[in-house]
Amino acid sequence: MKKVLVLGATSAIAQATVRLLAARGAALYLVGRNAANLDVVAKDAATRGASKVEQQALDLDDFSAHEALVERAAQALGGLDGALIAHGVLGEQKACERSWTETEKVLRTNFLSAASLLTALANRFEAQKAGTLVVISSVAGDRGRQSNYVYGASKGALNVFLQGLRNRLARSGVAVVTVKPGFVDTPMTAHVPKNKLFASPEQVARGILRAADGRKNEVYVPARWALIMFIIRSIPEGIFKKMKL
Amino acid sequence: MTSEHQSWGRFPRVSRQAAHPVVWQTESLPVSSGPLLPHGLGRSYGDSCLNEGGTLLTTPTLDRLLGFDVATGVVRCEAGVSLDTLLRLVVPRGWFLPVTPGTRFVTVGGAIANDVHGKNHHRAGTFGRYVRRFELLRSDGSRRVCSPEEHRDWYEATIGGLGLTGLILWADVQLRPIHNPFVLTETVPLENLDAFFEVSRESEPDHEFTVAWLDGLARGRRLGRGLYYRGNFAPPQLEGLPLRKSHLNRASGLAVPFDLPGFSLNRLSVAAFNWLYYRVNLLKRGARLQHYDPFFYPLDAVQRWNRIYGRRGFFQFQCVVPHATARDALRELLERSAREVPSFLNVLKTFGSVSSPGWLSFPRPGVTLALDFANRGARTLRLIAELDRVTREAGGAVYPAKDAGMSAENFAAYFPQLERFKPYVDPAFSSSFWRRMTSASAVATSPLALGQGTGEGVGVPAAVPL
Numbered sequence: 001m002k003k004v005l006v007l008g009a010t011s012a013i014a015q016a017t018v019r020l021l022a023a024r025g026a027a028l029y030l031v032g033r034n035a036a037n038l039d040v041v042a043k044d045a046a047t048r049g050a051s052k053v054e055q056q057a058l059d060l061d062d063f064s065a066h067e068a069l070v071e072r073a074a075q076a077l078g079g080l081d082g083a084l085i086a087h088g089v090l091g092e093q094k095a096c097e098r099s100w101t102e103t104e105k106v107l108r109t110n111f112l113s114a115a116s117l118l119t120a121l122a123n124r125f126e127a128q129k130a131g132t133l134v135v136i137s138s139v140a141g142d143r144g145r146q147s148n149y150v151y152g153a154s155k156g157a158l159n160v161f162l163q164g165l166r167n168r169l170a171r172s173g174v175a176v177v178t179v180k181p182g183f184v185d186t187p188m189t190a191h192v193p194k195n196k197l198f199a200s201p202e203q204v205a206r207g208i209l210r211a212a213d214g215r216k217n218e219v220y221v222p223a224r225w226a227l228i229m230f231i232i233r234s235i236p237e238g239i240f241k242k243m244k245l
Numbered sequence: 246m247t248s249e250h251q252s253w254g255r256f257p258r259v260s261r262q263a264a265h266p267v268v269w270q271t272e273s274l275p276v277s278s279g280p281l282l283p284h285g286l287g288r289s290y291g292d293s294c295l296n297e298g299g300t301l302l303t304t305p306t307l308d309r310l311l312g313f314d315v316a317t318g319v320v321r322c323e324a325g326v327s328l329d330t331l332l333r334l335v336v337p338r339g340w341f342l343p344v345t346p347g348t349r350f351v352t353v354g355g356a357i358a359n360d361v362h363g364k365n366h367h368r369a370g371t372f373g374r375y376v377r378r379f380e381l382l383r384s385d386g387s388r389r390v391c392s393p394e395e396h397r398d399w400y401e402a403t404i405g406g407l408g409l410t411g412l413i414l415w416a417d418v419q420l421r422p423i424h425n426p427f428v429l430t431e432t433v434p435l436e437n438l439d440a441f442f443e444v445s446r447e448s449e450p451d452h453e454f455t456v457a458w459l460d461g462l463a464r465g466r467r468l469g470r471g472l473y474y475r476g477n478f479a480p481p482q483l484e485g486l487p488l489r490k491s492h493l494n495r496a497s498g499l500a501v502p503f504d505l506p507g508f509s510l511n512r513l514s515v516a517a518f519n520w521l522y523y524r525v526n527l528l529k530r531g532a533r534l535q536h537y538d539p540f541f542y543p544l545d546a547v548q549r550w551n552r553i554y555g556r557r558g559f560f561q562f563q564c565v566v567p568h569a570t571a572r573d574a575l576r577e578l579l580e581r582s583a584r585e586v587p588s589f590l591n592v593l594k595t596f597g598s599v600s601s602p603g604w605l606s607f608p609r610p611g612v613t614l615a616l617d618f619a620n621r622g623a624r625t626l627r628l629i630a631e632l633d634r635v636t637r638e639a640g641g642a643v644y645p646a647k648d649a650g651m652s653a654e655n656f657a658a659y660f661p662q663l664e665r666f667k668p669y670v671d672p673a674f675s676s677s678f679w680r681r682m683t684s685a686s687a688v689a690t691s692p693l694a695l696g697q698g699t700g701e702g703v704g705v706p707a708a709v710p711l
Contacts, residue, residue, distance in 0.1 A: 037269050044311065
C-alpha cells in the first residue's frame with residue numbers, strides 16, 4: 001500500500017498504523033471528525049516520513065459524502081492502492097438496550113457507513129483491478145454476547161459483507177482484509193480495567209500491516225484470539241445462552 | 246488504574262492515585278477531587294512524579310511529532326514524545342539532542358519540567374536552554390505559548406518547575422548537528438578524588454562529554470578511585486566507516502524479569518560488582534570509537550533495571566556542591582556512604598557556569614555526585630538526611646527529580662527563587678514531593694518523622710519499618 005486512504009485516522013489503532021505507513025514513505029489521505037486532532041495526526045505522519053499527507057475533516061455518518069470523498073482522495077494522491085477503514089464506536093450496551101436511537105447509531109457508524117464507503121472503494125478498485133481494502137472489525141462480531149451484542153452485531157454484519165466482497169473481488173485481484181483485534185488499550189476502552197489480554201495499538205498496527213502486505217483474508221490480532229474465539233464459537237448455544245459473557 | 250504508576254526508585258509507594266491519559270491537545274483538563282500532576286515515563290526516582298490522593302495526567306499518549314526542520318535542527322513535538330522517539334527521527338538526518346540524561350526513556354515534557362542535564366553540562370548547560378517555545382495549559386483553561394520573548398515569566402517558572410505550573414502540550418527544541426552516530430571516547434583511570442579534579446581540569450577544555458564512575462567502597466587513600474570517561478562526537482571523516490553489528494542501536498531484549506530478593510545486593514555483592522566493573526573497564530582504557538547508544542545510555546540496555554533493588558525499591562541521592570567546598574564535602578559524602586550502606590553506582594561530574602533560564606533549575610557551578618542505595622528503611626533515610634545536611638553546609642543543593650528524603654527547610658535553602666516560583670504553581674496541581682516540601686507541618690520537614698500520622702497522602706510510612 002503506497003497511496004492509502006485512512007478513514008477514522010484519529011483512532012488509536014489508525015494512528016499507530018499511519019505511523020508505520022509514514023515510516024515506509026507512503027502517501028496518505030487522512031479522514032477524521034475533529035479537524036484540530038486530525039491536523040496533529042497529519043503533522044505527525046509528515047514528520048515521520050510520509051511522502052505526502054492530505055487531510056479532510058468529515059463525519060463519516062454522512063453517507064452522501066462518501067463517493068466524493070473517495071474521488072477526492074484518489075485525485076489528491078494521484079490514485080489509490082489501499083484503504084483502511086478504522087472508524088467505529090463501541091457504544092454502550094445498556095443504553096442501546098433501552099433506546100433504538102442508540103442502537104441505530106452504533107449500527108450506522110460501524111456497519112452502514114463502512115458498507116457505504118466499501119461500495120465506493122470496491123467499484124474503484126475493481127475497475128483498476130488492483131488494491132487492498134483493510135477493514136478493522138472485531139472479535140465481538142464472531143458471536144453475540146449479552147454484554148455487547150449491538151456492537152457485536154454491527155461487526156458481525158460487517159464481517160459477512162466483507163466475505164461477500166472478497167468473493168466478488170477475488171477475480172479482479174483486489175484483496176479484502178478483515179482484521180479482528182481483541183481487546184486493545186485505546187481511549188475507546190479507557191474505562192475498562194486492563195488485563196493481560198489487552199494489546200497495544202502499536203502491536204495491532206503491526207498485525208494490520210502484516211495482514212495487508214500478505215493480502216490475507218481474515219486475521220486475528222494478536223493471533224491468540226483465533227484460539228480464544230474458536231473455543232467461544234464452539235460452545236453449544238444451549239449452554240452458551242446460560243453463560244454470563 | 247491506581248498503583249500502576251510508581252517512580253523509578255519505587256519508593257515511596259503510592260496507593261491512592263488515579264491516572265488520566267491525555268490524548269489530545271484540544272482536551273481540557275479533567276475535573277478531579279484531588280490535585281493533578283503531569284506524569285511522563287516515570288523515570289524520576291523519588292516522589293516528584295507521584296501524586297498520592299490525586300490524579301496523574303499521563304502523557305505518553307500525547308506523543309505526536311509536529312515538525313522537524315532539517316536545515317535548522319528545530320524539532321516540534323508534543324510533550325509526551327520520548328527522547329528515544331526523537332533520536333530515531335533526528336540521528337539519521339544528522340542531528341542529536343543538545344543535552345541528554347542517562348536514559349532515552351524520558352519525555353520531552355519531563356526533560357523540561359526537571360531541566361535535565363547530561364555529560365556536557367560544562368559546555369552546554371541544561372536541556373531547558375534549548376527549549377525555544379512551548380505551550381502551557383492551565384487548569385483554568387488558559388493556554389500560553391511561552392518563550393524568552395512571550396510570557397517569559399511562565400517560561401522561566403516552567404523550566405525546572407517540576408510539572409507544577411500546568412501541563413506542557415508541545416515544545417520546540419533546538420538540536421545540535423552531528424556528522425555520524427559515533428563518539429570518540431577515552432577511559433582514564435582515577436586513583437582517588439584528587440585525580441578526579443586534575444583529570445577534569447585537563448579534560449574539559451577539549452572534551453564535550455565528561456563523567457566519572459567511582460568505586461563506592463574504596464576508602465582511605467583510595468577514596469574516589471574510579472574511571473573517568475571523556476568523549477566527543479566523531480569527526481566527519483569517519484563517515485565511510487563500516488558498520489559493525491555492535492555499533493548499531495541495540496534493541497535489547499535483556500530485562501530484569503522480576504524483583505531480585507533484597508539479600509542479593511549486600512555489601513559483598515556490591516563490592517564484587519564494583520571491583521569487577523573497575524577491572525573490566527580498566528581494560529578498555531585509551532581512545533576508542535563507540536556508538537552513541539551505549540555511551541550515553543548504558544543502563545537502557547537492561548529494561549527495568551530498577552528491579553535489582555528488590556521490592557522495597559531504592560533511593561537516589563544527587564547533589565551539587567560549589568567548587569570552593571567540593572573537595573571536603575565530597576570526601577565526607579563518599580566516606581559516609583561507603584561506611585553506612587554501600588552505593589551501587591556512584592557518578593561524579595562537574596557542572597559548568599552556563600546558567601539555565603529556569604528558576605528552580607538544579608544544576609549550578611560545582612561538582613555533582615549521584616549515589617544510589619537500596620531501601621533499608623529508617624537506616625537509609627537517616628543516611629540521606631545526613632547527606633542532605635552535608636550538602637547544605639557546603640552551600641550545595643539536592644536534585645528534586647532524584648529525591649525522596651530531603652527536608653523542606655533545606656529545599657527552600659537550595660532554591661532561593663522558591664518564593665518567586667510559588668505564585669506560578671497551578672492551583673489545581675500538586676505532587677507528593679511538593680506537599681512534602683511546602684507542607685506547613687513541622688513534622689514533614691524531617692524525613693524520619695514521616696509516617697507518624699501526618700495524614701494526607703504521605704506514602705512513606707507503610708514502607709518504612711520504624
